[in-house]
Amino acid sequence: MxxxxxxxxxxxxxxxxxxxxxxxxxxxxxxxxxxxxxxxxxxxxxxxxxxxxxxxxxxxxxxxxxxxxxxxxxxxxxxxxxxxxxxxRPPSAALHYAQDKLAMRRRLTELGLPVPDFVDLAGDHDAARTRLIDFGERHGWQIVVKAVRGGYDGRGVWLLDDRDEALDVFDQTDGSVGLIAEQKVPMRRELSAMIARSPFGQGAAWPVVETIQRKGQCAVVIAPATGLPTDVAEQAQQMALRLANELGVVGVMAMELFETDQGEIVVNELAMRPHNSGHWTMDGAVTSQFEQHIRAVLDYPLGDTTSRAPVTVMANILGADNAPTMSMDERLHHLMARMPDAKVHLYGKGERPDRKIGHVNIVGTPADSVDDVRERAERAAQWMSRAEWTDGWDPHS
Amino acid sequence: MxxxxxxxxxxxxxxxxxxxxxxxxxxxxxxxxxxxxxxxxxxxxxxxxxxxxxxxxxxxxxxxxxxxxxxxxxxxxxxxxxxxxxxxRPPSAALHYAQDKLAMRRRLTELGLPVPDFVDLAGDHDAARTRLIDFGERHGWQIVVKAVRGGYDGRGVWLLDDRDEALDVFDQTDGSVGLIAEQKVPMRRELSAMIARSPFGQGAAWPVVETIQRKGQCAVVIAPATGLPTDVAEQAQQMALRLANELGVVGVMAMELFETDQGEIVVNELAMRPHNSGHWTMDGAVTSQFEQHIRAVLDYPLGDTTSRAPVTVMANILGADNAPTMSMDERLHHLMARMPDAKVHLYGKGERPDRKIGHVNIVGTPADSVDDVRERAERAAQWMSRAEWTDGWDPHS
Incomplete structure (x- = not known):
């Protein structure tokens, strides 16, 4: 083999x-x-x-x-x-776009795919500063500054509220990292379209999911995204499949999206690898993103991406601010006692604040509401993080 | 951890x-x-x-x-x-019964659990031979001779048709292995009740499955067993849970059963470990037998044994009599192309005739008939064995 x-x-x-x-x-x-x-x-x-x-x-x-x-x-x-x-696999020619946010946005624009307005802040300091000010004024300073390379899980991303903050970030990071500024899109929620592509050119798309971010990183994934119109879901899948084809991506790819206040979708980020927004597939889909990635990388035919259940919710287990005195092993005992159907995935990592150390999938039955499944997944993950049975999530908040 | x-x-x-x-x-x-x-x-x-x-x-x-x-x-x-x-875990005091077919049958009899009639063929040669002849006459020579220890997958089991064959086996193996003779039970089919027990005493049972044997080893498992009356299924589960409790079993246990022509169940064999009849749980149940075994062995609370689908069929991939010229890797490509939802599990073993080298699970949807799911699972497994797309199974045979 x-x-x-x-x-x-x-x-x-x-x-x-x-x-x-x-x-x-x-x-x-x-x-x-x-x-x-x-x-x-x-x-x-x-x-x-x-x-x-x-x-x-x-x-x-x-x-x-x-x-x-x-x-x-x-x-x-x-x-x-x-x-x-x-x-x-994916080849360097495709990975380039996952590594370089500026190149990716330019390529998406060329291909006519919707992206938030952006501006390049590289080159001559004063000229770039002027471009930033123009861009900020145009968007009422509702902008985000991002490092072109190397950011993940909220690192290398600065959410800004006004001109002074923006110029501070720009002046402080000047020269050390390439930056872009991007419009902060007024949005309902974030989505992710996870697909796979093989070298043969076969494509496969999982249902589009909703991702809930906290402190700049993925916290919860609801699969499929609740109430997303079928045509918008298909548009997202087709955008991702088309882009993967245009760039020659091989393997799985996550296209992170914003659903705007007007119900339109724009592309946020790309990842050409298994992605946090696809962890639900381990228990909730016929083929997991991990098996699919191997299939694609080896040019095997791709697996069935159908959901096994009407709803699956994934919640990340994060290191707590204050590590609980109860060991991870003990916490696992208690979780298993309370939720015999929780699918726990632990990563063998040390606990540090906000570090992803595992995740929980709850696969709903037809009798469960999305809110119930989400509440259980979040409660399980928070227990594993903090050893406190807090409410997982307030559906009215 | x-x-x-x-x-x-x-x-x-x-x-x-x-x-x-x-x-x-x-x-x-x-x-x-x-x-x-x-x-x-x-x-x-x-x-x-x-x-x-x-x-x-x-x-x-x-x-x-x-x-x-x-x-x-x-x-x-x-x-x-x-x-x-x-x-x-399981402790030696329990494992003893999985290792020694005679001790197991005696214990089951003491506990009032139904077993086929049997006779011990140990001790003085002539006396044992006389016991064999008496036993054979009583059952019209519809008997099976089994090694007390070390048999598996049909090894150490002799299915006999008459007195001469029986005495030949007895005389040839005399002294080298301990033997018992057992009544060949007129039966509809074979079943397996797979359960788990933790040291704390918690028990959990998966749905009772039908097992189809070929050449003395498990070939196909249908989960759950089709048309098994609820009371009989519950009786099987309770027999297995009770026995595990009486023997102090820790971990998963398979109780292999015969469903007699009269619709009654009798115990055939026991295995105190993950078992071929539980492989379907990897894709077809909320908790797999492997995760459950770890949970039990570590005295974690046990996981949910609910099926994820109305029917799951497992078929073993066996080494073919004549190894196909097409490599296992190529065969896998073709299978994936034909059946994107087939869940393949390969063991990394060399191919030898009738050796278990992997298995395929097909998880049915509510729209699928049991026969369809079985046909697909068997066809997939036979393809992986022999690189021939033969009919998987003739439902009229």
Whole structure:
């Protein structure tokens, strides 16, 4: 059977390994440390950095395909691997757009896909500052400043309220990172369209989901997004499939979207890898995003993306501000006693405030309301985080 | 998080490792070789034999609990580990009955549970031969001879048709293995009641399934068993739960049953570990037998055993008599293309005739008939075995 190498030893690689086992494989991971989440559980671990070309080459040795659990590998290294003959999936030419927010927005604009208004803040300081001021005035300073590279889970993103804040961020980060400014879109909610594409060109889309963000990172996913008109859901899926095709993406891809106050959708971010907004598929869909990613990367035919249930809700387990005295193991005991149907996925990570250390999926039955399923998922996740049985979520808030 | 050690590196350990990953753990396995199915995929492997007490002690070192993917560990070794303070689950006092068919039948009889008539063929040769002849005459030579220890997948079981065959088997094996003779029960079909029990005493039962045997080993499982009266299903579940409680079983247990021509059930065999008749739970139930086994072994509260679908059918992928020239990888491609919803589980084993090398689960929708789901599962498994798209199964045969 083939060998897939995944660069990065985090939870996404850990869960991809689980899926690989069923397909008769063992995922090889390039991990920074043997205590990384995936390295703890896979028999095939190369310890090294994704910044180190020789480590990347070691991990690629003999592998059928090379893929990623993050966007951090330098593009030049990917190109060097491709020049070596390594099958890099998604290829560097596609990954470029996941790594560079400016290039991605320009490409989306060229393709006629809806994106929030944006402006490039690179180049000459004074000229860029003037562009920022013009852009800010045009949007009443309802803008977001983002690092072009390297941001995730709220890092590298500055939500701003006025001119002074915006100029402060610009002046402080000036030169150290490339920036763009983006219009803050008045929106109802955030959505994610998760799809997969194989090198053969086959595409598959899961139902479009609603994502609820807290402190700039995904906290809860409701699958499918409640009350989303069918035509809008299909538009989102088709945008994602079309973009993946245009860019030559291979593997799974999350297209994060805003649903505007007018009910239109605009593209926010892209991830060309398994994504937090797809964790619900592990228990709620016929084919999980992790199995699908392996299928796509190896050019297998893609799996069925149908939901197994009318609603599935995923809630992230985050490290608490004050680590509970009750151990994770004890917390798990209590959760299992209260919710025998909760599907818990733990990542083997240490607890630090707001760090993603696991997630819970609750798969609803036809008798459950979406609110009930969400409340249970959030309550379970908050218990696992804080060892407090707080209300999971107030549907009236 | 705790560490569970599983003795044996076969497919049951491989799939238990998959379940352990979600619970924040890595399964430690004692495997005969680093190429064993579970050793291929786990980061925590001790290479050694289950017959070797020092290897068992190494594997148990620092583990929270020790459990098994087969019944082959000598009872004296288990007792030695228990004397060391190792948490052996199920304990030797219970495993004894899974290892010794005679002890099991005597205990079941004491407890008033229905078993086929049987006779012990141990001891003085001539006296045992006389008991065999008496027993055979009483049942018109519709009898089965079984080895008391070590049989599995049809090995150590002799289905006999007449007196000469029976005496041949008896005379040939005389002394080398302990034997019993058992009445061949006139039956409609075979069933399996899969349950779990925790040390705390909590019990949980999955729906009773029908198992279809070929060449003495499980080939197909239909979950739940079609048309089984509710009271009979409940009786089977309760018999299994009661027996597990009486014997102090910890973990999952399969009670294999015959449904007689009169619609009654009698106990055939017991397995105190994940079992082929429970593989359907990986995709067809809220909690899989592998996750449940870990929960039970660690005395976590047990998970929900509800089916996710009205019917799930599992079919084993067996090594073919003539290995196909098409590779397993290619066969998988074709299967995925034809059946995007087939859930394939491959074990990383070499192909030998009739060897279990994987299985396929098809999870039906409410629109599917049981026959359709079964036909698809069998067709998928036969394709994976032989690279021939034969009809999976003739419902009129």
């Amino acid at each position: 083939p060998t897939v190498t995944m660069i990065g030893g985090g939870q996404l690689a850990r869960m991809t390994h689980q899926a690989a086992i069923a397909l008769g494989q063992c995922l090889r991971v390039l991990a920074v440390s043997s205590s990384d989440p995936a390295a703890q559980v896979s028999a095939d671990v190369v310890v090294g950095s994704h910044d180190d070309l020789s480590a990347l080459r070691s991990a690629a040795q003999g592998a059928t395909a090379l893929t990623f659990d993050h966007e951090g590998v330098p593009l030049a290294h990917l190109q060097a691997l491709e020049a070596d003959g390594v099958t890099v | 705790p560490t569970v050690t599983m003795i044996g590196g076969g497919q049951l350990a491989r799939m238990t490792h998959q379940a352990a990953i979600a619970l924040g753990q890595c399964l430690r396995v004692l495997a005969v070789s680093s190429s064993d199915p579970a050793a291929q995929v786990s980061a925590d492997v001790v290479v050694g034999s289950h017959d070797d007490l020092s290897a068992l002690r190494s594997a148990a070192q620092g583990a929270t609990a020790l459990t098994f993917d087969h019944e082959g560990v000598p009872l004296a070794h288990l007792q030695a580990l228990e004397a060391d303070g190792v948490t052996v």
